[in-house]
Amino acid sequence: MNTSSVISLPQGVRDILPDEAEKIGSVESGIVAVFAKRGFQRVITPLLEYVDTLSIGMGEGLKERVLKFIDPSTGRVIAIRPDITAQIARLAATRLKEMPLPLKLCYNENVLRLSEPRDRDGKSREVLQLGAEFISAKASPSADAEMISMAIESLLAIKLKSFKIDIGDVGFLKSVLETLKLADQERRAVKEAIAIKDRSGLEAVLADCAAPIAEGDRALLISLTTLYGEEEVIEKAAGYTTNPAAHERLDNLRAVVDIITQNGHGAYITLDLGEMRGFDYYTGMIFEGFAAGVGKAILSGGRYDNLLARYGYPVAATGFAFDVENIVAALGAGR
Amino acid sequence: MNTSSVISLPQGVRDILPDEAEKIGSVESGIVAVFAKRGFQRVITPLLEYVDTLSIGMGEGLKERVLKFIDPSTGRVIAIRPDITAQIARLAATRLKEMPLPLKLCYNENVLRLSEPRDRDGKSREVLQLGAEFISAKASPSADAEMISMAIESLLAIKLKSFKIDIGDVGFLKSVLETLKLADQERRAVKEAIAIKDRSGLEAVLADCAAPIAEGDRALLISLTTLYGEEEVIEKAAGYTTNPAAHERLDNLRAVVDIITQNGHGAYITLDLGEMRGFDYYTGMIFEGFAAGVGKAILSGGRYDNLLARYGYPVAATGFAFDVENIVAALGAGR
Numbered sequence: 200m201n202t203s204s205v206i207s208l209p210q211g212v213r214d215i216l217p218d219e220a221e222k223i224g225s226v227e228s229g230i231v232a233v234f235a236k237r238g239f240q241r242v243i244t245p246l247l248e249y250v251d252t253l254s255i256g257m258g259e260g261l262k263e264r265v266l267k268f269i270d271p272s273t274g275r276v277i278a279i280r281p282d283i284t285a286q287i288a289r290l291a292a293t294r295l296k297e298m299p300l301p302l303k304l305c306y307n308e309n310v311l312r313l314s315e316p317r318d319r320d321g322k323s324r325e326v327l328q329l330g331a332e333f334i335s336a337k338a339s340p341s342a343d344a345e346m347i348s349m350a351i352e353s354l355l356a357i358k359l360k361s362f363k364i365d366i367g368d369v370g371f372l373k374s375v376l377e378t379l380k381l382a383d384q385e386r387r388a389v390k391e392a393i394a395i396k397d398r399s400g401l402e403a404v405l406a407d408c409a410a411p412i413a414e415g416d417r418a419l420l421i422s423l424t425t426l427y428g429e430e431e432v433i434e435k436a437a438g439y440t441t442n443p444a445a446h447e448r449l450d451n452l453r454a455v456v457d458i459i460t461q462n463g464h465g466a467y468i469t470l471d472l473g474e475m476r477g478f479d480y481y482t483g484m485i486f487e488g489f490a491a492g493v494g495k496a497i498l499s500g501g502r503y504d505n506l507l508a509r510y511g512y513p514v515a516a517t518g519f520a521f522d523v524e525n526i527v528a529a530l531g532a533g534r
Numbered sequence: 535m536n537t538s539s540v541i542s543l544p545q546g547v548r549d550i551l552p553d554e555a556e557k558i559g560s561v562e563s564g565i566v567a568v569f570a571k572r573g574f575q576r577v578i579t580p581l582l583e584y585v586d587t588l589s590i591g592m593g594e595g596l597k598e599r600v601l602k603f604i605d606p607s608t609g610r611v612i613a614i615r616p617d618i619t620a621q622i623a624r625l626a627a628t629r630l631k632e633m634p635l636p637l638k639l640c641y642n643e644n645v646l647r648l649s650e651p652r653d654r655d656g657k658s659r660e661v662l663q664l665g666a667e668f669i670s671a672k673a674s675p676s677a678d679a680e681m682i683s684m685a686i687e688s689l690l691a692i693k694l695k696s697f698k699i700d701i702g703d704v705g706f707l708k709s710v711l712e713t714l715k716l717a718d719q720e721r722r723a724v725k726e727a728i729a730i731k732d733r734s735g736l737e738a739v740l741a742d743c744a745a746p747i748a749e750g751d752r753a754l755l756i757s758l759t760t761l762y763g764e765e766e767v768i769e770k771a772a773g774y775t776t777n778p779a780a781h782e783r784l785d786n787l788r789a790v791v792d793i794i795t796q797n798g799h800g801a802y803i804t805l806d807l808g809e810m811r812g813f814d815y816y817t818g819m820i821f822e823g824f825a826a827g828v829g830k831a832i833l834s835g836g837r838y839d840n841l842l843a844r845y846g847y848p849v850a851a852t853g854f855a856f857d858v859e860n861i862v863a864a865l866g867a868g869r
Contacts, residue, residue, distance in 0.1 A: 206587055206628060206845065209605055209612050212580030214625050217639070220576040224566075231559075241555040245547030246581075246614070246644055246660050252541055268603035270544055277544050279581070279614070290549050293541060304552070309581055309644070325581050510541065 211311070211324040215524075222527045223327065227307060229357040230329050230521060237349055239305040239331050244286035246309075250276040256285040256506050258479045264313045281312040282478065284518055285506065287332050292512035300514065301335040301342070330500070330520030338504050338515040340451055343484045344458035346517050350488060350498055351464045353521070359529055361491035364467055365427070367474030368452050369481045369501070371436070374444035375419060380410040389420060393473040398424040415439070423473035430456055432470045448483070455484055480506045486519065492532025497525045546646070546659040550859075557862045558662065562642060564692040565664050565856060572684050574640040574666050579621035581644075585611040591620040591841050593814045599648045616647040617813065619853055620841065622667050627847035635849065636670040636677070665835070665855030673839050673850040675786055678819045679793035681852050685823060685833055686799045688856070694864055696826035699802055700762070702809030703787050704816045704836070706771070709779035710754060715745040724755060728808040733759040750774070758808035765791055767805045783818070790819055815841045821854065827867025832860045 208214070215223065231241075249270075254261050265278040280286060283306050291302055307329045331349065333342050347364055354362055372393070376386055385408050392401035401424060405417055412420075419439040426432045433456070437449050452470070459468055477485055477499060485501030500519020507514050543549070550558065566576075584605075589596050600613040615621060618641050626637055642664045666684065668677050682699055689697055707728070711721055720743050727736035736759055740752055747755075754774040761767045768791070772784050787805070794803055812820055812834060820836030835854020842849050 206590070206624060207584070208580055208587075209582045209584060209610075210607060212582050214580060214621075214629065215578035216625075216629065217575035217577055220578050223578065224576055228563075240552035241559055242552055243550035243555050243558065243662070245543055245549060246646060247544045247547050249542070249544060252543075255541070266603075268601075272545060275544075286549075289541060290551075294549060294551065311581060327578070 213325075219524075219527060222530065223523055226357050226523055226526050226530070227329060230353045231305075231307065233349065233353045233356050234305045234331055237303070237345075239303040242287060242290060242304050242306055244280065244283055244290065244306065244308065246280060247277050248280055248286060248289075250278045252289065253278055253280075253282075253285055255509050256288050256480060257282065260479065266311050266313075279311040280308075281310055283308050283310060283328060283330055283520065284332060284478070284503065285480070287518075288503070288506040288516065289510050291332075291334050291514075291516075292507045292510035296512055301333060303331070303333055305329075305331040327523040328520040329523055330518060332516060332518035334507065334514055334516040336514055338483065338502060338517070340454035341458055342515075343451075343455045343502055343517050344462070346500060346519055347455070347459055347468070347486055348462045348464050350486075350500070350519055350521075351459075351467045354467075354488070354490075354497075354526075357526070357530070359490060359497075359526065362467065362488055362497065362529070363469050364486050364488045364498075365469050365471050365474065366452070366455070366484065366486045367471045368448045368484050369475050369477075370483050371445055371448040371452070371472055372423065372475055374442055374448060375416070375440060377444075378442060379412060379416055381408060385409070390475055393420065393423045394475060396424045396427075396473060426473060427471035428469060430460075430470060432472060436472050452484060477501060478503075484517070488521075490526070490529030490532070493525055493529045495522070495525050497522055497529055548660075554859075554862060557865065558858055561692050561858055561861050561865070562664060565688045566640075566642065568684065568688045568691050569640045569666055572638070572680075574638040577622060577625060577639050577641055579615065579618055579625065579641065579643065581615060582612050583615055583621060583624075585613045587624065588613055588615075588617075588620055590844050591623050591815060592617065595814065601646050601648075614646040615643075616645055618643050618645060618663060618665055618855065619667060619813070619838065620815070622853075623838070623841040623851065624845050626667075626669050626849075626851075627842045627845035631847055636668060638666070638668055640664075640666040662858040663855040664858055665853060667851060667853035669842065669849055669851040671849055673818065673837060673852070675789035676793055677850075678786075678790045678837055678852050679797070681835060681854055682790070682794055682803070682821055683797045683799050685821075685835070685854055685856075686794075686802045689802075689823070689825075689832075689861075692861070692865070694825060694832075694861065697802065697823055697832065697864065698804050699821050699823045699833075700804050700806050700809065701787070701790070701819065701821045702806045703783045703819050704810050704812075705818050706780055706783040706787070706807055707758065707810055709777055709783060710751070710775060712779075713777060714747060714751055716743060720744070725810055728755065728758045729810060731759045731762075731808065761808060762806035763804060765795075765805065767807060771807050787819060812836060813838075819852070823856075825861070825864030825867070828860055828864045830857070830860050832857055832864055 265281045267278045388404045480503040481501040482504045483502035487496045488498035498521045502517040504515045602613045723739045815838040816836040817839045818837035822831045823833035833856045837852040839850045
């Protein structure tokens with residue numbers, strides 16, 4: 200066999216050479232120092248997990264989104280971890296259950312994930328993650344705000360100049376959609392059109408729905424393709440709906456934004472009420488960070504209040520992870 | 535399904551809780567600082583490699599010692615990396631080939647390996663490794679000594695009190711065995727008896743060999759079950775053989791030991807000429823570190839002068855890796 204023909208790497212993984220690795224190291228130590236100052240303690244989770252253990256937290260859909268193989272000794276299916284949050288939920292719900300709350304944990308690990316659902320190209324990618332989880336007895340806007348402010352402080356500590364954290368709430372759209380009589384496929388099409396802010400596509404989807412949609416609901420859904428920007432989008436959205444669950448989500452979001460603003464970080468956030476990206480386990484506020492010159496998110500996170508309960512420990516939690524390679528790319532691109 | 539019945543981890547991996555993770559973090563940063571001071575630059579290699587790419591360097595036997603699965607998109611067999619040295623050899627021989635020598639690289643990664651061949655229980659284990667590789671145009675005792683002294687300095691930097699580095703040379707026994715007419719199975723039995731220092735077992739194996747073994751060779755092989763300890767074992771071994779290749783290995787080992795002693799690190803080393811453990815790619819000096827209170831090696835390494843050539847770049851190299859979890863165990867046990 201010709202040697203050079205086999206010296207290639209599997210799709211989705213790569214070598215990181217000294218210059219970039221050094222930048223990754225300095226991003227890591229800068230962020231780790233902020234996490235430590237805020238009282239987050241590192242845990243190290245295993246590279247492999249049984250798929251059925253992961254799916255307790257991440258849902259059955261997970262099975263199509265992980266690299267997996269059969270364990271020869273037990274016959275069970277093992278996945279290379281696609282996500283650390285679900286592992287930490289399992290760990291917190293079992294071996295850390297006796298520790299006092301809140302539990303503030305962080306990690307610095309590699310995960311292997313299939314590409315984001317939105318891309319749907321089925322390719323895996325090794326991602327170097329640096330993340331934090333805040334587990335508490337009850338959900339609170341202050342915990343969500345603390346996580347977002349810590350993300351902002353971390354980025355400022357490593358001297359990233361131009362970035363924004365885009366905040367939404369999966370509960371808002373969910374509570375709106377729950378009141379509508381949509382078939383599963385219609386619901387999916389509505390979500391997708393809103394996700395890509397495709398107003399005309401969304402209008403077409405809504406016009407084709409089997410059950411009629413009230414004009415108020417239609418206007419609200421259409422408005423979600425434009426409800427992003429400064430804090431006033433919360434008030435605009437509130438004007439479109441009388442749904443109490445939706446209002447509760449907006450009130451919570453307003454409280455989160457107020458605390459972040461009081462922390463002096465208001466300039467770094469934007470709001471996007473049409474945002475629903477991310478793992479199935481998110482239940483409330485979600486956020487994603489973007490930096491000038493890099494098309495992909497540099498961080499993502501959100502609140503996941505049911506995930507630990509699925510492992511037998513009914514407590515609330517919120518967290519996020521940085522994509523370290525994307526941050527290094529942003530530092531290179533940022534001016 | 536009962537939740538608790540599936541909340542278990544695959545064999546060979548584990549969760550590391552905050553107390554231990556913190557110790558791991560401080561061991562990592564202490565050692566990384568020593569590596570950096572010595573001019574070693576970090577690289578980050580991929581979690582996955584094609585098995586045929588890895589076997590170029592690690593040999594066909596590798597296939598039984600890795601966790602592997604078939605890549606659905608190409609049909610090729612992918613392994614979770616069992617070793618970073620072979621990956622760095624591939625990387626140095628391809629994308630780093632134009633860089634000036636010597637090339638001093640280091641890494642801090644997780645690998646997944648089946649248990650050491652000597653254990654033969656076929657179980658995998660995730661290992662957190664922190665290692666360094668010194669790649670140069672030609673082999674030299676000074677490069678080997680630099681690596682061992684750097685390992686010692688690292689352990690002193692993190693305040694490990696009681697440890698020893700056990701140094702041998704795979705080339706010594708190999709050159710002795712090459713002159714004997716042994717069947718493969720006899721050779722294996724001889725190596726195994728020497729490895730576990732089983733003098734009476736070795737005598738029985740030698741007595742059963744099909745071809746007669748000269749008394750001088752027999753005495754040398756038997757002596758290898760006791761040729762460990764201080765520097766004088768080199769002179770003792772030299773007295774047992776006139777084989778020029780064996781003498782060359784002993785001369786090299788003497789030079790390595792002299793430099794380490796000049797570095798003020800003589801008290802931390804012992805010699806073991808019967809030692810042959812480790813990967814197939816080792817060609818010369820090998821070493822392994824042990825600490826009081828921990829049964830397993832805290833570091834291992836050696837010279838591998840053919841590995842880069844197998845990837846098309848005929849240069850010499852020497853390196854080692856710490857097992858970070860075993861070091862933390864040693865710090866806990868060490869008094």
